[in-house]
Amino acid sequence: MRRIGTRDKILLASLKLFSERGIRETTIKDIAKEVGITEGAIYRHFKSKDEIVLGLFGAYSEEFYKRLEKAVRSEGSFRERFMRTVKAFLGFCFENPSAFKYLDLFHYLRSEEVKNFSPLPKDAILELVEEGIRHGLIKVRREYALALFVGTLERIFLLVEAGMLERKEGLEEEVGEVLWKALS
Amino acid sequence: MRRIGTRDKILLASLKLFSERGIRETTIKDIAKEVGITEGAIYRHFKSKDEIVLGLFGAYSEEFYKRLEKAVRSEGSFRERFMRTVKAFLGFCFENPSAFKYLDLFHYLRSEEVKNFSPLPKDAILELVEEGIRHGLIKVRREYALALFVGTLERIFLLVEAGMLERKEGLEEEVGEVLWKALS
Amino acid sequence: MRRIGTRDKILLASLKLFSERGIRETTIKDIAKEVGITEGAIYRHFKSKDEIVLGLFGAYSEEFYKRLEKAVRSEGSFRERFMRTVKAFLGFCFENPSAFKYLDLFHYLRSEEVKNFSPLPKDAILELVEEGIRHGLIKVRREYALALFVGTLERIFLLVEAGMLERKEGLEEEVGEVLWKALS
């Protein structure tokens, strides 16, 4: 029903290329070609390449945070919400593999600038972890819990992406159980 | 007593700069300046920038693998070796933060090429995990175990680097225990 | 009572911007914004940017010439007409500072093309000077006289513009006297 505008096409093409090859490795010309326009046209929609780079990070970082936050603050027992958060995390990754990879890459290359964005996905995880600790349901230090939660899920996603792990039905539940056991 | 040659200085300077700013973001001139020589001199030691980039990955990837492998194949019970491997992992990270970050970055930007290198650090971890599973000491799927092990340790290192976690005495043991519990 | 058309608005906006920042430094978009229309609309009125550039020079060059010529050929003694011409010169400058600056700038950047325009303001001055010489009222070579007349008045205007000289009542008369004395 709704046509996707050039601006969004540029954003999507950029995300794809950035996540595949890197930011510096992707030229404005590459993006233009992917969209099917010429270089100059990009600049009617964005002031600079960096505006795309930053805009992309901000948008997906926020989107990811919101999905996590929604799960964290949803109804039900802590365990249920914990599982929902695992699902939300992996759901975001699998639905937006480019976006997740891009967020990761951005962290590597522009770590200083990440601080200017808020809230970040990890804030939602931290909220969950802290509640778990407060209620005695998570027994490890908050930083260890954060590392375990985020690190494991990130690697699960990367293994699936690399074809080393099949994305079968029930994956999220299984991983959720492993994490729950590890933390409680 | 052995003096560090220009070639090694170039490698070290490159590693530092690559891990700090990125590969594309580091110029041959930057490297030369860091070493205290001029651009042209670099080419006396390396045929191209990419030879440095690739050489660095190969060298540290192997070094990391060897340290992990040594721990995996060391003497003692499985549990002892497991703990030693955690220590070897974090030890490598903390002793060579640039190298670890660089290995990570390289994975993002040149994932295809990573396959040309062997053995990779993860192979050592996989060896450990598989033994654990065979002996019934690790109860989760090998891929989950790999993700948990590597992902968590990577994040622990990143949290320390970011100043969000103090690198206190006993960190390795604590994290080792958490991982052991998670996997067994 | 007659409304100023879009075409004239474009001309006026262009003159302002060209004289303030330079021709190359002013974009079609700048002009459009100043007028309150969009880029494309400019091309409804002018075939190209250069048509504006050239049109502006032709129009103001002619206008300037006419005002000078009118003074030169006015009634009265030579001295009276000389003074009137000084007044006409400075009058044009102060009433149309942008135009005068633009004429000057155009001379610098497009000196070759200036020759295609005729008559030029200097032709009127030359007419005055030659008459003065013929009547023995101007005693210096025609080229010196031209340089003195035009050069001095131009600089007077520029000093006023730069805030280094106040544009007080009687300025024209005083300057006229200085020039008269210098030439006779």
Add this chain to the structure above:
Amino acid sequence: MRRIGTRDKILLASLKLFSERGIRETTIKDIAKEVGITEGAIYRHFKSKDEIVLGLFGAYSEEFYKRLEKAVRSEGSFRERFMRTVKAFLGFCFENPSAFKYLDLFHYLRSEEVKNFSPLPKDAILELVEEGIRHGLIKVRREYALALFVGTLERIFLLVEAGMLERKEGLEEEVGEVLWKALS
């Protein structure tokens, strides 16, 4: 004996082209071609085009000032020094026509930035004029005197350049006399 370095060649070529066509109208490629090198080489000697633009103005503005100042502060009567200053002015113009035209052009396009440079040629003229006024030898306002002096000489130069006035022997003396008469 001394070879002219690339840096100076670039400066000279830039001056020539800038004064002939304008600054914006001259590209780095034009300059490189004029020098006989490629674009990139320019940047080994200058950080940016603007560094050339500004450097050129600073250098010639200072050089011009110094030549004027030397004449103004030379030995002899005020009249003698006045004449020497006229000669110094025209001497600079005729020896460095490109430089003089460039200084003028820069004033038009970058008037704001001119203020950052000091001393400027006009400061030397002002020094002369003020002394003349103090001694009762110049009878017109300092600003009028400045306009007359600078404006006339500039136009004399431009007329010679345009081929409208021959640069014959004794030109400087004749013009000097006209100016002296005009001011005293």
Add this chain to the structure above:
DNA sequence: CATGAATGAGTCTTCATTCAT
């Protein structure tokens, strides 16, 4: 071995101009 000037192929960005709506 080292220097640093030079090359040349890009890279981002700008902008006059065109054109479908």
Add this chain to the structure above:
DNA sequence: GATGAATGAAGACTCATTCAT
């Protein structure tokens, strides 16, 4: 007449690489 997206040809600047000294 007007809009504003798009084009395409530059233009300033960068940088890996080469090479004469």
